[in-house]
Amino acid sequence: MQAILMVGFVVLLAIFFALLVLRDKENSAKFRHYEGAIESLMRENYELKKRIETLAKEANSIDIDRVQIELEEFLDARLRDKTLPMLATLQELKQKISEQQSEQQNRINSLEERTRDFSKLTPPTPQSESELILAQYRSGKSVEMIAKDMQLGVGRVEFVLKMSGISLA
Structure with a gap:
């Protein structure tokens, strides 16, 4: 072991x-x-x-002056090569932005026109509402029926009638 x-x-x-x-x-x-x-x-x-x-x-x-002139010419050429494409791109972007701006202006004008059209469809003014209430009351309708037909409160109908000089019994 x-x-x-x-x-x-x-x-x-x-x-x-x-x-x-x-x-x-x-x-x-x-x-x-x-x-x-x-x-x-x-x-x-x-x-x-x-x-x-x-x-x-x-x-x-x-000759340091000669080298400096060559270096400046080289750098100018490189800068032109790099900046001209960027300038063209910026002009394209400017044109696209102005196109989008005019498109947005057209949309705004269109919306304003639609808004004006909607304002023409507004419910009757209080003056014409008052005239309708008076006409219906003179035709013999009750205050409750006028309120129901015009979807107004009874108090509103009574107020218009009182303001018009009609006393309710």
Whole structure:
């Protein structure tokens, strides 16, 4: 029994040792990769420093006025290329907005005309209502019948008759 435990323990140690060796190899490979990357970056940094020094020497010999003029011309051309399409789009939008505005104005005018037409169909004014009440009373209808026919309250009919100088008995 102890022998089996001992063998199991040895196998477990061997597996653990194998895993450690594999991890060590992976880490070593990563370190080598990072060392190579750092070396190449250092070389590139050195080359860029040299290039900056040569460009600085050349910059002293460049005609700044000529470069400035060329740069302004280039920028003007780029601005024209970018702004002309935007200007055309803005003009199209302006035209569409004015079309919609006139369409909305036409709708408003149409609604105003309809509103005027509806105001012509309003119920009779109080003066004509009073005249109708008086005419019906003179034709012999009772106050209750007039109120029912005209869909008014009895008090309203009596009020109109009293205001017209007719006394109710």
